Amino acid sequence: MKSRLILGSILSLFVVTLFFTSCQKDEFSSGHDDSLSTRSATSFSFSANPANVGDSVVVTYDAENGADCGHIQLQVSGPDGNGWVTSGKPIEPDSGLATILFVPQEPGEYHVRAKYTRTGNPKDCDFESSGWVEAEELLLVLGDTTGGDTTAGDTTGSDTTGMDSTCEASFTGEVITCDSTREVVFTYVPDQDWNHVKIQGGLTNGTLEDAVITVSGADLDISQKTPGNSSNRVIKLEGSVEACVPVVITITWNSSNQGDVITGEWSATGGLEVDGLECQ
16 A cells, blocks of 8 residues: 555656646747847848958848838948947938948958837837847958048938948937827937936926836936926936937826926037927
């Protein structure tokens, strides 16, 4: 009798172990498939590789999302693979594609990277922003140093920026919704790298609670406070930003204010300002 009980216990334990192991395998397989990204290190192509010093090389990146909104930024490293020397302006994609024309002036092994950033109203542009994706394939450049600058020119979905190109700084605001639940979007594009920027402004009186604030394009510290005994909000965002990378700030809040003006004036590093936003 005792032997039968021991044998039964061992068989029960073996069955439970098999069941638990099987569940774990199914769980892992499902989670792995869901986490696969549509963007990869092979989403890049070159018109010539290897190329020679002074050749015009068209670099293409496919965000694989079919987007015709938002921005793509393409960057090429120095000839030793260090640094990202082609900042350039953000490129509006054409069916998810963006290109730059790169003219190398030195032989070497160049790295290439890109990222997609959603901008504006999520209802009009609902594609997911990505982090930086680096090309698996290096751009190999042969020959002697000839000196000179890279060339430029641009079309829809492309940017033929050179190594010394810059973008124009801008700061804009847009009202998305104007009912009791309000939403505005501010977009800040710096024309240079900043170790510390400050973006600051307010929401008009009648703000019922702290706003919900999301930021893409930079990792900024966010603070908000209520001045005095008012129901306004003063919002401040601080941190570092990269040249020509759009910083998109989406602010959502509940308000009892029936007035047309729903924000105060906003300002951003670089002497940029946005007047109070109004409901139309």
